[in-house]
Amino acid sequence: MDVSAFDYELPEELIAQTPLKNREESRLLVMERTTGDLSHQTFSSVIDHLNPGDALVLNDTKVIPARLFGIKKETGAKIEVLLLKEQDDHVWEALVKPAKRLKKGTVISFGEGVLQAECTGELPEGRRLLRFSFDGVFHERLDDLGEMPLPPYIQEQLDEKDRYQTVYAANRGSAAAPTAGLHFTPDLLEKIRAKGIRTVFLTLHVGLGTFRPVSVDTVEDHTMHAEFYQFSEASARALRETRARGGRIIAVGTTSARTLETIVRDHDDFAAASGWTDIFIYPGYRFQGIDGLLTNFHLPKSTLVMLVSAFSKREFVLDAYREAVRERYRFFSFGDAMLIANQSGDSRKGE
Incomplete structure (x- = not known):
């Protein structure tokens, strides 16, 4: 399948540079999964599209201030570092x-030596293994010295770090936010629970794949990077019960x-699990773990557009994106949202 089949035209001015003051005031494009019918709403109305007995599954990963600016201890040359994942105690990929300046054995100093890192390994695509040394607590040093790793298409400075976190973020480890969750407020989540809808949590630490464009011409030739996930027995049981009750x-x-698709693929049901997933979902894939998808609008020709297209139909999804462009929706991380689900009848029809 050709990657160009997932392209669409997006005016640059529709790329959201800053979050809205009120998370719930984002717009929501609702799409019927099997017909492609669209309706324009406000995100706070998402509760109207959820039924008692449904389960809403949220990623509670927490973004770390993973972008660091330092200097080579020997020469004073400037080095920018984006932490991706912890490989061992205080050893990070x-x-x-510039990567070419950082050879094995090179030491980087951050914050006048408050935090230091030695390059212990050279990896492809500009990646390095760094062993950190410091006094005190590593994440406190990161909080003092690091910046939130905003995507490259965001040029504005973020005044409040918490706006690139979900309100339920709990487990440190991501290099980027799970942005579909940025629209929720504690009040909205409480209303959702009061309606009889379960909120179920999992953790997937977002890594290099988020920053890596598709560089091949054929979808099947793309390779996904692995990301670490955790899923508890309590969450698995909640989803098994949700399915059993319809x-x-x-x-x-x-x-x-x-x-969820990784877990059901590997265990034939919802089960407690943790590990690394490099699952790549594109049209032709048969979903087993989810019945609806709440998501932001994604980059043209990205693996995320491919996943969304697999969940419905590529033509429906691209038509919805073109409609969102016409209606001046805000795109990408700080942008608006889209809900894809069957609103009535068999919730799993159309897989």
């Missing part, structure tokens, strides 16, 4: 710029969707 499972974000 990182994207480094409720729908609505994944909040592609990260939640990929995690």
Whole structure:
């Protein structure tokens, strides 16, 4: 399948540079999964599209201030580091710029030496293994010295770090936010629970794949990077009960969707699990773990557009994106949202 089949035209001015003051005031494009019918609403109305007995699955990963700016201890040359995933105690895989300046054995100093890192390994695509040394607590040093790793298409400074976190973020480890969850507020989540809808949590730490464009011409030739996930027995039991009672499972974000599909693929049901997933979902894939998907609008020709297209029909999804462009929706991380589900009848029809 040709990657160009997932392209669409997006005016640059529709790329949201800052979050809205009120999370719930984002717009929501609702799409019927099997017909492609669309309706324009406000995100706070998402509760009207959830039924008692449904389960909303949220990724509670927490973004770390993973972008660091330092200097080579020997020469004073500037180095930018983006932490991707912890490989061992205080040993991180990182994207480094400029990578050619960072050889094995090189030491980087951050914050006048408050935090230091030695390159212990050279990896492809500008990645390095860095062993950190410091006094005190590592994440406290990161909080002091690091910046939130906003995507490259966001040029504005983020005044409040918490706006690139979900209100339910709990488990540190992501290099990027699971952005579909940014629209929820504690009040909205409480209303959702009061309606009889379960909120179920999993953790998937978003890594390098988020920053990596598709560089091949054929979809099947793309390779996904692995990301770490955790899923508890309590969450698995809640979803088994939801299915047994006829409720729908609505994944909040592609990260939640990929995690659930990985677990059901590997265990034939919802089960407690943890590990690494590199699942790549594109049209032709048969979903087993989710009945609905709440997601933001994604980059043209990205693996995320491919996943969303697999959940419905590519033509429906691209038509919806073109409609969102016409209606001046806000796109990408700080942008508006889209809900894809069957609103009535058999919730699993159309897989």
